[in-house]
Amino acid sequence: xxxxxxxxxGQIIGGETSKxxxxxxxxxxxxxxxxxxxxxxxxxxxxxxxxxLVYHSQIPQIMRELASGLQLEGHGSHMEFLDEKLRNxxxxxxxxxxxxxDNEPQLPKTLPSFFNRIRRIKDDxxxxxxxxxxxxxxxxxxxxxxxxxxKTSIHxxxxxxxxxHILIPATTGRGKSNLVKVMLxxxxxxxxxxxxxxxxxxxxxxxxxxxxxxxxxxxKLRYYSPDTSNIQGVDxxxxxxxxxxxxxxxxxxxxxxxxxxxLKRYHNTHKxxxxxxxxxxxxIDGVDPRTIGVIKRxxxxxxxxxxxxxxxxxxxxxxxxxxxESTIKDIIGHLEDGRIVIIDTxxxxxxxxxxVGSIIVGAIFxxxxxxxxxxxxxxxxxIGIVIEEAPxxxxxxxxxxxxxxxxxTIAREGRKFxxxxxxxxxxxxxxxxxxxxxxxxxxxxxxxxxxxxxxxIASASQDLSDDNRTIASLDRGEAIVTSVFTKFAVPIKIPxxxxxxxxxxxxxxxxxxxxxxxxx
Amino acid sequence: MGVVEKIIEALEEDVNxxxxxxxxxxxxxxxxxxxxxxxxxxxxxxxxxxxxxDGGNNTILEAPTFSLQINRIYxxxxxxxxxxxxxxxIPEKIEFLSYFNVWESEDGQIGKVRIFxxxxxxxxxxxxxxxxxxxxxxxxxxxxxxRMFSVARRFAEWSFSAHIIEELxxxxxxxxxxxLQTSFExxxxxxxxxxxxxxxxxxxxxxxxxxxxxxTDTGNSLIASIKKFAEYNNYDRWCYYPIAKEMVExxxxxxxxxxxxxxxxxxxxxxxxxxxxxxxxxxxxVSAIGENTVDPTFPGYPYGLIDADLNARVRMDEVKIYxxxxxSGLSEDILEELKSHIRAIDAHERLNMIANITRD
Numbered sequence: 001x002x003x004x005x006x007x008x009x010g011q012i013i014g015g016e017t018s019k020x021x022x023x024x025x026x027x028x029x030x031x032x033x034x035x036x037x038x039x040x041x042x043x044x045x046x047x048x049x050x051x052x053l054v055y056h057s058q059i060p061q062i063m064r065e066l067a068s069g070l071q072l073e074g075h076g077s078h079m080e081f082l083d084e085k086l087r088n089x090x091x092x093x094x095x096x097x098x099x100x101x102d103n104e105p106q107l108p109k110t111l112p113s114f115f116n117r118i119r120r121i122k123d124d125x126x127x128x129x130x131x132x133x134x135x136x137x138x139x140x141x142x143x144x145x146x147x148x149x150x151k152t153s154i155h156x157x158x159x160x161x162x163x164x165h166i167l168i169p170a171t172t173g174r175g176k177s178n179l180v181k182v183m184l185x186x187x188x189x190x191x192x193x194x195x196x197x198x199x200x201x202x203x204x205x206x207x208x209x210x211x212x213x214x215x216x217x218x219x220k221l222r223y224y225s226p227d228t229s230n231i232q233g234v235d236x237x238x239x240x241x242x243x244x245x246x247x248x249x250x251x252x253x254x255x256x257x258x259x260x261x262x263l264k265r266y267h268n269t270h271k272x273x274x275x276x277x278x279x280x281x282x283x284i285d286g287v288d289p290r291t292i293g294v295i296k297r298x299x300x301x302x303x304x305x306x307x308x309x310x311x312x313x314x315x316x317x318x319x320x321x322x323x324x325e326s327t328i329k330d331i332i333g334h335l336e337d338g339r340i341v342i343i344d345t346x347x348x349x350x351x352x353x354x355x356v357g358s359i360i361v362g363a364i365f366x367x368x369x370x371x372x373x374x375x376x377x378x379x380x381x382x383i384g385i386v387i388e389e390a391p392x393x394x395x396x397x398x399x400x401x402x403x404x405x406x407x408x409t410i411a412r413e414g415r416k417f418x419x420x421x422x423x424x425x426x427x428x429x430x431x432x433x434x435x436x437x438x439x440x441x442x443x444x445x446x447x448x449x450x451x452x453x454x455x456x457i458a459s460a461s462q463d464l465s466d467d468n469r470t471i472a473s474l475d476r477g478e479a480i481v482t483s484v485f486t487k488f489a490v491p492i493k494i495p496x497x498x499x500x501x502x503x504x505x506x507x508x509x510x511x512x513x514x515x516x517x518x519x520x
Numbered sequence: 521m522g523v524v525e526k527i528i529e530a531l532e533e534d535v536n537x538x539x540x541x542x543x544x545x546x547x548x549x550x551x552x553x554x555x556x557x558x559x560x561x562x563x564x565x566x567x568x569x570x571x572x573x574d575g576g577n578n579t580i581l582e583a584p585t586f587s588l589q590i591n592r593i594y595x596x597x598x599x600x601x602x603x604x605x606x607x608x609x610i611p612e613k614i615e616f617l618s619y620f621n622v623w624e625s626e627d628g629q630i631g632k633v634r635i636f637x638x639x640x641x642x643x644x645x646x647x648x649x650x651x652x653x654x655x656x657x658x659x660x661x662x663x664x665x666x667r668m669f670s671v672a673r674r675f676a677e678w679s680f681s682a683h684i685i686e687e688l689x690x691x692x693x694x695x696x697x698x699x700l701q702t703s704f705e706x707x708x709x710x711x712x713x714x715x716x717x718x719x720x721x722x723x724x725x726x727x728x729x730x731x732x733x734x735x736t737d738t739g740n741s742l743i744a745s746i747k748k749f750a751e752y753n754n755y756d757r758w759c760y761y762p763i764a765k766e767m768v769e770x771x772x773x774x775x776x777x778x779x780x781x782x783x784x785x786x787x788x789x790x791x792x793x794x795x796x797x798x799x800x801x802x803x804x805x806v807s808a809i810g811e812n813t814v815d816p817t818f819p820g821y822p823y824g825l826i827d828a829d830l831n832a833r834v835r836m837d838e839v840k841i842y843x844x845x846x847x848s849g850l851s852e853d854i855l856e857e858l859k860s861h862i863r864a865i866d867a868h869e870r871l872n873m874i875a876n877i878t879r880d
Contacts, residue, residue: 059817067816070786078785082601082815082823 008117010092012038017111018466020048022092022118023056026085030092031146033470033478033491035121038112044101046112047121048094049491050146051466058087095466097488103128105487121145126152128487135159136193139186140179140443140481141492147475149493156485158190161441162384163420164484165411169428169456170445175477176424177203179443180386181211181497183422184340188215192381194335195422196364198357200388202346207231210498212340214505222334224327225344226318237343238317238324239356241305242272248362251393251405252354253302259295262287276321279305279312302351316347318356332363338381354393354407361385361419362406368417383419385410390423391430399432411435428455441483443492446474462489539745540738542763546701549764549778554749558762560803561755562783567600568808571684572824574697577618577673578834580842583861586621590842591673593645593680594832598824600811608687613831614642614680617842618672622656629656633672645683647675651706671704678710682717690722691800695809697825700727700766700776700794715796719773724805727794728825734763734778734792746780747790756785757820759793759806777802783810787820 009028015021024030034050057064059081070079081087096108105128126143129152137155144150170176180197181204187193197204205223206213212221213233224237246263249255255263263274269284270277277284278295300306304315312321334341343360345353364383371377385407392398393407404412407421412435414420421439428436429451436459444460447453453471457464460482464471467480467489474480477496482489521529541553552558575593582588594613597604606612616637623630633652637643652675654668677696685694700715702708718725734742746760759781766775776796783791783806797805815823847855 063817070816075786079814079816079819080601081817082598082812083603083827086603 008119010036010118012112012114012116012118013091014114015093015111017108018095019051020094020096020111022048022050022094024053024090024092026089030090031148032473033144034092034146034148035097035143035491036092036094036118036145037121037125038096038116038118040113040116044099045125046096046108047098047100047125047488048112048118049097050092050094052093052469054091054093056089056091100125100128121150123150123152126150129154136190138183138190140183141477141479141494144478144491144493147478154481154486154490154492156441156481156483158187158193159382160485161420161483162193162382162422163415163418164440165414165420165438166384166422166441166443167390167428167436167439168422168424168443168445169426169447169452170424171426171447171449171452173476174445174447174474175479175494176445177201178477178497179445179479179494180204180422180424182494182500184212184386185215185497185501187340187384188212188217188220192338193384194338194381195340195384195386196331196335196357196360197340197342197386198345198353198388199342199386200345200348200350200353202344205234205342205344210501210505212342214501216505220339222331222339222341223344224331224341226316226347227344235327235330236324237327237356238320239327239359240324241275241303241312241319241321242325243328243359244275244319244355246274248355248358248406250358251398251402251408252358253298253351254402255295255298258288258291259298262291262295275299275303275305276312279307281307302349302355304349304352316352318348318352328359328363331360332367335360335364335383336367336380350389350392354405357385357387358406361410365406365410365414365417365419368419372417377418380418384422385419386422386424388424390421390425391427394423394425394432394435395430396432397430408435411438426452428452428459431455433459441481441485444471444474444480444482446476446478447471460489461486464489534739537740538738539748540736540740542742543735543737544764544778548767550767551764552762554745556749556752558760559750559753559755559758560761562757562759562803562807562810565804565807565811567602567811568805569597569599569604569688569692570809570812570822570824571595571597571688571692571694572696572812572822572828573677573681573684573694574825574828574832575673575677576829576832576834577670578836578839579669580617580839580846581858581862582669583858584622585861586619587669588846589618589620589669589672590834590839591616591618591676592832592834593673593676594828595680595684596824596827596831598812600808601814601823608684610645610683610687611642614645614676615639616642616646616672616676618669620669620671627655630654631656631668631671635672645676645680647672647679647710651675651709654704654706668704674704675707675710678707678714682710682714685714685717685721685723685725688721688723690798691724693724693726693805693808694718695726695728695822695824697730697828698727699729699732699778699792700725700796715773715776718796719798722798724798724800725776725796726805726809728781728809728822729792729794730821732792743780743790743792747782750782750790755782757782757810759803761795761802763792779806781806781810782820783813783822784820787813789820791821 010022010024013021013023036048037045039045099106099108134155134157136158138158140154142149143152205211224235226237228234228236246267265287266274266278303319305319306313314320331341371380393405399408410419444456453468461484462482477494479492480489481492542551544551573595577589577591580588592615597606616635619634620631631654635646702711732743736742736745759779761779762777764778768775776794779793780790781793812822812824813820
């Protein structure tokens with residue numbers, strides 16, 4: 001107890017390994033999720049996290065009810081609890097999440113001393129996080145104690161974490177997009193990582209607001225959009241129909257067996273013109289014209305291509321017959337150069353968005369398979385794929401009904417080829433456990449749905465069995481990082497993107513211009 | 521007439537008995553007849569510093585000829601409703617073991633007490649062993665003697681109170697659980713010392729009794745009679761005095777007064793209060809004590825005494841610890857011998873154990 005150098009806010013009064021009871025010092029306002037420290041005389045200490053808060057009183061319940069009644073019914077003017085702070089108090093139920101012995105973090109195997117006084121965590125207590133050598137640090141946010149943000153920042157090694165897949169589960173309005181923006185901004189400074197970002201809300205580039213376009217390292221960024229008007233530095237998203245092969249639809253579009261068979265036959269017969277041939281309803285042996293009619297309508301709905309005046313037209317201006325031959329190749333090239341490629345899919349249907357991703361991801365996956373076979377994979381950048389509403393391609397039902405797609409293949413096998421997913425979802429429960437188990441980093445944002453929380457907890461890399469309420473109560477921008485690459489499930493506060501980048505943009509602007517040889 | 525009806529009739533007779541007039545067995549008091557003018561309303565007053573004192577004891581070992589008790593005396597300080605941190609030079613709690621045993625003397629059997637403070641520093645607050653010699657009531661009866669086992673605690677309450685008073689200032693109040701009357705020979709000496717010290721320091725000394733055996737000359741409970749009598753006034757909280765005044769020959773202090781008090785408007789409880797006051801007005805002092813009785817757990821009873829009781833209470837788990845330590849330190853021969861003494865009276869405890877009842 002002598003080791004306590006700052007104000008104690010509570011004292012351990014009992015409990016067990018999974019639930020330590022701490023009496024709160026009156027007025028300390030311990031919060032759910034608060035990180036607390038129990039110091040030992042030998043300088044070692046335990047970090048505890050508050051899992052629940054409970055009212056306790058030395059006054060029997062019946063007396064409290066009576067006292068309340070007296071007050072509510074107007075008889076309590078001359079009545080008040082004496083020694084109120086001593087007799088009525090809050091017990092915080094906490095769990096030891098880490099023990100620091102000789103400055104080395106260890107998983108807790110002992111209880112902190114009985115009656116040990118507890119204080120709030122401070123940045124110095126987390127020095128072991130700073131001291132860790134992370135080669136390619138990807139900043140996620142600052143350590144958070146309850147709702148209080150510390151200065152200690154949390155990083156994971158991007159080149160480790162991305163191939164092992166990252167899952168971001170959260171409900172609407174809890175800051176998913178903000179987190180991805182912050183992560184992508186930070187990845188802009190990390191070399192040898194290529195990211196493909198399917199952006200259905202066109203929000204990451206920052207067409208009309210602050211975004212990745214404001215990062216100083218513009219060389220690393222490519223932005224593809226069907227809408228190139230009034231904006232500089234944008235690549236036109238035009239994909240030639242010749243780039244598409246039947247397997248790109250696998251697991252993305254619900255074709256019947258007969259339809260799938262027809263696709264293959266058309267591809268075999270007409271090679272890269274197979275889609276045009278279908279649109280033109282060129283008949284081939286063994287394929288029922290009615291089947292072709294259905295496929296044609298599906299292509300119209302999904303790709304926006306149709307026949308008009310004997311010509312193939314493109315409604316969305318993305319899938320073309322006369323242009324965009326090199327788009328996919330270019331994108332693959334950018335990724336192999338370690339660039340971040342944002343694809344604005346805001347004008348595409350959900351299926352078309354996935355199809356675009358499928359074409360790109362399928363191509364890069366094939367290439368990386370070859371690199372591995374040749375033994376050159378280690379020289380290639382890590383590839384990450386950011387995908388929203390992940391159950392569209394990783395959902396149990398989708399996989400069961402339509403078979404595996406390139407995304408689910410990467411979820412299972414991508415790690416071997418240095419390709420990983422950054423999957424975002426509101427509904428974790430739709431994703432099979434086998435895939436969830438492969439997602440080795442989870443950045444858990446707030447979630448009100450108990451079934452979803454149960455799935456998140458069950459698949460976490462650390463034991464979060466006591467964090468059900470904590471996850472429900474995570475406010476916007478608050479998260480828990482559970483990862484095989486972190487010592488413990490770290491509560492973090494993700495900075496607001498605009499605030500996070502503001503200083504960095506300013507600092508970059510203030511840098512003196514580089515001197516030319518003439519100046520020298 | 522059935523049994524129940526007979527009992528109801530007997531109860532009605534008793535309840536409807538005439539109030540009568542206050543009656544005290546002790547000849548040391550002047551007793552005053554009921555007078556409705558003796559009711560005084562309490563008022564809102566400036567908070568005063570009050571020390572609340574209580575003691576507790578529990579049995580570690582007992583046999584017909586000896587008893588080993590663990591005793592604890594505790595005090596707290598309140599200023600009105602607020603707990604006051606003690607800056608006194610005395611501990612807030614003293615603890616000691618007392619060993620009572622029976623000796624044969626020319627005048628019959630006497631009880632002697634030896635005292636073992638848990639901290640030697642606490643010895644100065646404890647009574648002297650030579651003062652703790654009491655003549656046992658005859659004929660020898662264990663259950664009459666058991667009352668004697670608390671003699672050390674009672675004496676220690678007075679001796680500790682004398683030290684507390686030394687730390688209090690003029691106008692402060694020391695409130696002790698129980699009356700300002702004594703039960704044991706030699707106890708008067710200790711009470712007298714406390715009273716003199718209080719009077720000398722201008723400290724008001726009060727004894728509040730949760731239960732009272734005072735009666736009227738018609739056999740009614742005196743407190744119940746006053747409660748009935750109080751129905752004729754409209755006071756929410758009041759004190760009634762004097763019921764009796766102590767007669768004192770010495771000029772060193774005045775006599776104490778016995779009063780009845782209703783300390784909170786929402787209470788049904790009326791308590792006996794013995795008061796030895798300094799220069800202050802009685803109503804002022806009782807009103808100041810009343811300020812401490814607003815806790816909803818027991819309105820009308822000072823919270824300071826509730827707290828003192830809780831802290832002074834010796835619980836069974838503490839007893840078990842000492843019992844184990846003492847018995848495990850005895851040699852086998854002595855232990856066997858001791859067991860035969862203890863077994864002479866511990867059948868009741870054994871029955872409790874069988875019934876899974878633990879005495880607290």
